[in-house]
Amino acid sequence: MGGLFPYLTRRNIVQLTGAQALIKSLEMEGVEVVFGLPGGAILPVYDPLIDSSVRHVLVRHEQGAGHMAEGYALATGRPGVAMVTSGPGATNIVTPIGNAHMDSTPLVVITGQVSSAAIGTDAFQECDITGITMGITKHNFLVKSAHEIPRAVAAAFHIATTGRPGPVLVDVPKDVTQSMMEWWYPSSIEELDLPGYHPVVELDEDRVAQAVELIRAAERPVLYVGGGTLKSHAAAQLRAFAERTGMPVVTTLMARGAFPDSHPQHLGMPGMHGMYAAVTAIQKCDLLISLGARFDDRVTGKIPAFAPHAKVIHVDIDKAEFNKVRRADVSIRSNVAAVLSAWDEHQARPQDLDVWWKEIDAWRETYPLVYDEPVEGAPLRPQFVIESIARAAAPGTIVASGVGQHQMWASQFWKFEEPGTWVNSGGAGTMGFGVPAAIGAKAGRPESVVWCIDGDGCFQMTAQELVTARAEGIPIKVAILNNAYLGMVRQWQEMFYDERYSEVYLSPDLPDYVKWAEAMGCVGLRATNIEEMHAAIATANSINDVPVVIDFRTDSSEKVFPMVAAGASNDDIMVHPLQREPQ
Amino acid sequence: MNTPEPFLGATSHSPVRHHILSVLVENKAGVLARVAGLFARRGFNIYSLAVAPAETKARFSRITIVVDAESAPLEQIVEQLDKLVNVVAISDIAPKDALERELLLATIKTDVDNRTSLLDVVGNYGAAIVDVDAGSVTLMLAGTPAACDELERELENYTTVELHRTGRVALPRLGKAAAAAVPD
Ligand SMILES: Cc1ncc(C[n+]2csc(CCOP(=O)(O)OP(=O)(O)O)c2C)c(N)n1
Ligand SMILES: [Mg+2]
Numbered sequence: 001m002g003g004l005f006p007y008l009t010r011r012n013i014v015q016l017t018g019a020q021a022l023i024k025s026l027e028m029e030g031v032e033v034v035f036g037l038p039g040g041a042i043l044p045v046y047d048p049l050i051d052s053s054v055r056h057v058l059v060r061h062e063q064g065a066g067h068m069a070e071g072y073a074l075a076t077g078r079p080g081v082a083m084v085t086s087g088p089g090a091t092n093i094v095t096p097i098g099n100a101h102m103d104s105t106p107l108v109v110i111t112g113q114v115s116s117a118a119i120g121t122d123a124f125q126e127c128d129i130t131g132i133t134m135g136i137t138k139h140n141f142l143v144k145s146a147h148e149i150p151r152a153v154a155a156a157f158h159i160a161t162t163g164r165p166g167p168v169l170v171d172v173p174k175d176v177t178q179s180m181m182e183w184w185y186p187s188s189i190e191e192l193d194l195p196g197y198h199p200v201v202e203l204d205e206d207r208v209a210q211a212v213e214l215i216r217a218a219e220r221p222v223l224y225v226g227g228g229t230l231k232s233h234a235a236a237q238l239r240a241f242a243e244r245t246g247m248p249v250v251t252t253l254m255a256r257g258a259f260p261d262s263h264p265q266h267l268g269m270p271g272m273h274g275m276y277a278a279v280t281a282i283q284k285c286d287l288l289i290s291l292g293a294r295f296d297d298r299v300t301g302k303i304p305a306f307a308p309h310a311k312v313i314h315v316d317i318d319k320a321e322f323n324k325v326r327r328a329d330v331s332i333r334s335n336v337a338a339v340l341s342a343w344d345e346h347q348a349r350p351q352d353l354d355v356w357w358k359e360i361d362a363w364r365e366t367y368p369l370v371y372d373e374p375v376e377g378a379p380l381r382p383q384f385v386i387e388s389i390a391r392a393a394a395p396g397t398i399v400a401s402g403v404g405q406h407q408m409w410a411s412q413f414w415k416f417e418e419p420g421t422w423v424n425s426g427g428a429g430t431m432g433f434g435v436p437a438a439i440g441a442k443a444g445r446p447e448s449v450v451w452c453i454d455g456d457g458c459f460q461m462t463a464q465e466l467v468t469a470r471a472e473g474i475p476i477k478v479a480i481l482n483n484a485y486l487g488m489v490r491q492w493q494e495m496f497y498d499e500r501y502s503e504v505y506l507s508p509d510l511p512d513y514v515k516w517a518e519a520m521g522c523v524g525l526r527a528t529n530i531e532e533m534h535a536a537i538a539t540a541n542s543i544n545d546v547p548v549v550i551d552f553r554t555d556s557s558e559k560v561f562p563m564v565a566a567g568a569s570n571d572d573i574m575v576h577p578l579q580r581e582p583q
Numbered sequence: 584m585n586t587p588e589p590f591l592g593a594t595s596h597s598p599v600r601h602h603i604l605s606v607l608v609e610n611k612a613g614v615l616a617r618v619a620g621l622f623a624r625r626g627f628n629i630y631s632l633a634v635a636p637a638e639t640k641a642r643f644s645r646i647t648i649v650v651d652a653e654s655a656p657l658e659q660i661v662e663q664l665d666k667l668v669n670v671v672a673i674s675d676i677a678p679k680d681a682l683e684r685e686l687l688l689a690t691i692k693t694d695v696d697n698r699t700s701l702l703d704v705v706g707n708y709g710a711a712i713v714d715v716d717a718g719s720v721t722l723m724l725a726g727t728p729a730a731c732d733e734l735e736r737e738l739e740n741y742t743t744v745e746l747h748r749t750g751r752v753a754l755p756r757l758g759k760a761a762a763a764a765v766p767d
Contacts (some may be wrong), residue, residue: 020646062607130613131613131616134616134617135620135621135624138668142613144614150684194668195609195642195671195766196608196609196667196668196669196670196672197668198669254602304664319662319665319667320662320663320665320666322658322662323656323658323659324659
């Protein structure tokens with residue numbers, strides 16, 4: 001430790017280069033790791049990095065840096081930091097920035113820029129990255145002078161982590177990092193000079209009380225828990241409130257882990273591939289209490305048919321979410337924890353819920369999660385693979401995933417018990433998120449086991465980051481559910497396009513995932529049957545020094561159920577074929 | 584949500600349900616692009632836009648936006664705008680409470696036959712002649728958007744070389760809530 005110029009405080013008569021000031025600013029923010037890759041415009045900043053206490057993880061593609069920073073943030077609750085060069089370095093990280101924007105993940109991305117005098121001349125590796133990312137960042141800065149660097153970095157962290165979190169980009173021209181400044185660091189919010197940014201709000205007691213009235217009248221309430229509950233670290237308050245009131249809880253894809261899956265009041269995930277009981281309880285409820293959720297179309301299905309009998313209490317830190325999709329009867333701008341505590345103080349309690357729970361329990365009993373019996377000699381059932389990994393996993397294991405069928409199965413069949421254990425791309429659905437995000441999570445929480453449940457398609461998008469993982473000593477475990485297909489798209493083509501399969505076949509053995517893993521310095525394993533599956537999982541669990549990749553050969557024809565077709569009403573939920581009435 | 588009331592004085596340049604947003608922003612590079620980009624990507628329609636430094640403090644600019652409150656709920660437009668870090672204050676002025684003004688400049692071809700009638704038009708509308716040469720005049724009207732519309736229609740009887748309008752600016756009528764004020 002110690003870091004760069006350890007004797008510096010917040011104001012010293014010391015001349016630093018802008019580059020030194022930038023690294024020192026990251027140290028001032030308590031940054032422990034930066035994911036990045038250097039290049040011309042950011043070169044000056046990579047020099048003082050050598051003497052810094054900040055760890056740098058050298059990625060193999062800048063998209064990897066961005067997703068690693070996201071994985072780090074999701075697993076630790078601290079902002080993720082990435083640093084890349086101008087032009088293609090910057091555009092390569094646009095996807096993770098967009099992803100973080102959709103999922104409200106706190107990220108600070110530093111991009112090099114061509115020298116101020118060259119801006120606007122189509123200079124080598126120039127691109128207008130603040131323009132490109134305007135719509136997918138919470139805010140961005142183009143730093144005009146070395147003196148402004150500390151303010152921009154401090155403001156970036158402040159904006160990224162307060163209110164509704166999100167990605168903030170700081171674009172720093174090369175001449176700015178090369179010129180001199182007298183060291184200072186902002187010591188108050190006022191010094192950040194953000195006259196239009198007011199993330200902190202006072203709880204509106206009247207609205208809290210109005211909500212309490214609705215809660216008291218409710219006979220069929222549902223707590224609709226979204227990612228904002230995790231972002232506001234409200235899991236403990238949620239559990240206390242749920243247990244005191246006896247209400248059923250559903251957790252969205254972004255909120256998995258906010259409430260224990262093992263809890264008897266937990267109905268699981270709502271939405272397109274949600275649990276039957278979770279989806280149906282929302283449809284039949286008379287009060288929907290949204291806690292940091294945003295009525296995403298993957299949850300609501302056809303909006304006019306969503307929760308048609310429900311009054312809505314909408315709690316969110318971002319008031320632009322109110323009435324955007326669904327009109328709220330009471331909206332409360334606040335972080336989730338504060339509202340739950342306030343309701344506890346009011347002793348808010350609904351009506352007797354016995355009848356409601358009887359209905360819910362009947363749905364749970366009739367339509368639990370099911371899949372076809374694993375058969376010896378047949379391709380592996382992907383759901384069974386996930387359950388088997390989960391069963392062999394230590395408590396607190398972190399799970400990252402890609403996007404597709406495997407993601408939905410991971411969310412359904414893994415049992416999440418605590419916050420920060422599910423690292424996932426929700427709003428954007430970014431294939432290739434899994435491997436780098438798992439690496440970022442492991443970098444942030446090295447004591448935890450990190451599994452990536454990946455698809456074969458997703459794996460091929462960002463697998464090269466396993467080189468990073470091996471080189472940097474970040475031993476994650478990757479389970480490829482290799483169904484030889486872009487499975488989720490295949491499922492839609494099977495169900496909605498008359499089984500006309502268009503450009504979804506990938507092949508099970510091109511590439512050879514085991515050889516590829518080995519070439520990247522990882523242990524590569526393959527499992528084609530149940531016995532090999534258990535053996536491979538045990539081997540992976542016994543290896544803790546290098547990354548492990550397992551190629552699980554799974555059944556191509558498996559589909560994710562339950563399912564609500566895109567745009568359909570949640571009343572028209574399709575259950576697993578095993579649960580359908582014989583026609 | 585406040586449902587905007589229908590604007591009685593709808594003009595050819597404003598929809599029936601328009602609202603005026605007076606938006607105080609930090610006077611920084613790219614802020615107009617942020618505001619315009621937000622409207623574009625969220626599908627909010629802008630009918631007119633006027634930007635200038637606000638009062639005496641060079642730190643801030645005021646953007647007066649006439650929005651189509653039918654393209655999206657006004658509440659959404661305001662709340663999304665408010666999330667822009669460089670937006671300092673927004674006031675939404677209902678058309679009935681607004682003093683709206685706009686400036687029109689037009690260069691019209693003239694000859695001996697129509698010069699007198701054009702001067703009558705200028706007089707009737709309280710417009711002013713700001714430039715003249717042998718074959719044309721440039722006139723100016725600062726007035727309500729409706730007056731500008733009417734004058735524009737009147738000028739269709741003449742040959743217009745060029746006609747520009749500024750987009751409107753607005754202040755609330757006295758006694759109504761103040762427009763987004765510059766912070767101290
Ligand atoms: C970057 C990106 N491109 C395309 C898609 C569309 N898409 C969603 S799921 C999917 C298939 C994913 O295939 P795979 O990783 O093998 O997962 P599986 O569904 O087979 O489990 C595709 C192509 C996407 N979500 N992201
Ligand atoms: Mg696949």
